[in-house]
Amino acid sequence: MSGAPRIDDWTIGAETIVYQSCAACGATQYFRRSFCAACGAADVHDKRASGEGVVYATSVVARAATAEARAHVPYNIVLIDAAEGFRMMAHGDGDLEIGDRVTAGFRRFTDRLVPYFTRTTS
Amino acid sequence: MSFITGVGLTSFGRHEGASTLDLMSRAAELAIADAGLQRNEIDGVLCGYSTVQPHIMLATVFAEHFGITPSYAHAVQVGGATGLAMTMLAHIIVEAGVARHVLVVSGENRLTGQSRDAAIQALAQVGHPSYEMPLGPTIPAYYGLVASRYMHEYGVTEEDLAEFAVLMRAHAADHPGAQFRDRITVADVMASKPVASPLKLLDCCPVSDGGAAFVVSRERAGETGVRIRGCAQAHTHQYVTTIPNFDRMGAAMSLQRARAQSDLSVADVRYAGIYDSFTITLAMLLEELGLAGRGEAAARVRDGHFSRDGAVPLNTHGGLLSYGHCGVGGAMAHLVETQLQMTGRAGGRQVKDAAIALLHGDGGVLSSHVSMFLERVR
Numbered sequence: 001m002s003g004a005p006r007i008d009d010w011t012i013g014a015e016t017i018v019y020q021s022c023a024a025c026g027a028t029q030y031f032r033r034s035f036c037a038a039c040g041a042a043d044v045h046d047k048r049a050s051g052e053g054v055v056y057a058t059s060v061v062a063r064a065a066t067a068e069a070r071a072h073v074p075y076n077i078v079l080i081d082a083a084e085g086f087r088m089m090a091h092g093d094g095d096l097e098i099g100d101r102v103t104a105g106f107r108r109f110t111d112r113l114v115p116y117f118t119r120t121t122s
Numbered sequence: 123m124s125f126i127t128g129v130g131l132t133s134f135g136r137h138e139g140a141s142t143l144d145l146m147s148r149a150a151e152l153a154i155a156d157a158g159l160q161r162n163e164i165d166g167v168l169c170g171y172s173t174v175q176p177h178i179m180l181a182t183v184f185a186e187h188f189g190i191t192p193s194y195a196h197a198v199q200v201g202g203a204t205g206l207a208m209t210m211l212a213h214i215i216v217e218a219g220v221a222r223h224v225l226v227v228s229g230e231n232r233l234t235g236q237s238r239d240a241a242i243q244a245l246a247q248v249g250h251p252s253y254e255m256p257l258g259p260t261i262p263a264y265y266g267l268v269a270s271r272y273m274h275e276y277g278v279t280e281e282d283l284a285e286f287a288v289l290m291r292a293h294a295a296d297h298p299g300a301q302f303r304d305r306i307t308v309a310d311v312m313a314s315k316p317v318a319s320p321l322k323l324l325d326c327c328p329v330s331d332g333g334a335a336f337v338v339s340r341e342r343a344g345e346t347g348v349r350i351r352g353c354a355q356a357h358t359h360q361y362v363t364t365i366p367n368f369d370r371m372g373a374a375m376s377l378q379r380a381r382a383q384s385d386l387s388v389a390d391v392r393y394a395g396i397y398d399s400f401t402i403t404l405a406m407l408l409e410e411l412g413l414a415g416r417g418e419a420a421a422r423v424r425d426g427h428f429s430r431d432g433a434v435p436l437n438t439h440g441g442l443l444s445y446g447h448c449g450v451g452g453a454m455a456h457l458v459e460t461q462l463q464m465t466g467r468a469g470g471r472q473v474k475d476a477a478i479a480l481l482h483g484d485g486g487v488l489s490s491h492v493s494m495f496l497e498r499v500r
Contacts, residue, residue: 098270
């Protein structure tokens, strides 16, 4: 809903993962919009994610496209199924495997802060 | 009805000094001559895009350059699916009586016209600008993610994927226009440099210069006609993060729609031209389209099923993986080769009976799909 408080997330430099929840149909979405992509309702609310999830897919990048990214090679790009029901792209430890339970932290990558997942310890 | 009446294809690889318009013109000339037409008989033009020469009205720029004044012209952009999407549109335009001869054309000096980094960067833009791009992904990484999950689900191995690279190279070895013609083995693919796991260099198509074109007409030109029997699309997502279902990427959906139009089934198919930007792309599309069971496409490659003398010859020009990939023209080469095979003009690469062909292209990260059935008529 327009006027609903926006929670700052990692895409603008805050150490937080944010998703949206639709009050009308209950759908969750990760990419921020002013409406629900599932039902079209404008009644969507920002929510803070727990940072807990399961590894869905992984790809270790050995050949980066920019000089800035090349300084970090190799880095593991992962898709995470978050506990709250949305999927997100992030970085993670190089040895993560599909199905691993993981917890989010944050690291510098080029000039940005990015979510970084490691195996859940507890 | 509509027919693919003429085809033109340049060699792929390095075309030093050739611009996007040069490569488009060369392919267009070949296609128009092949259709037995004069260029002033072309009354419709559809073209793709060029990352090297971005323009807001490339079809008009091309028509002006080429010296024609069509009554219908514009560009189309659906990533790797653009070639087949343009063919589908040409079919619709011709059937509607809007134009008689539509020239479908693309070309790009993607290899020599820019740095390798610029090429990789331009393409990575299919990712989400806020939620994906800051993580430093590349196109191979998007497909690497898809591959890791698909392999996990269906027990596909890296050696299985390598089979597709080996097959495409074996086919390219017999085409003088292919960018890479030296035969390779599964061991070569496995030993090639890591790019984005599980994909290695030889799992990825190259960046090429080249051009491709064809003419879609209301009437057939030669004795043997290649008729568009049915074509359809599906668009299920844009980003790898938002792929709704790794088992049904959209290929089966577009195929089903094309089948309904054409009254043909996959069992009728005697030749296949399938998008192969990466080995995983080919494996997944073959399996989702039903040309092989889930996890079984590599075994069919090993059995010779997709070889030139097999039951369903596949990408006999070498595909994107070995003929090369110059952008929109890359997947158009699949259709050019299919037309040659169906009209019995493939020379040393000729298959025995390409009576019915299935073409499938995808753009983005298996995001946009176009399926097309072609039928030989005499």
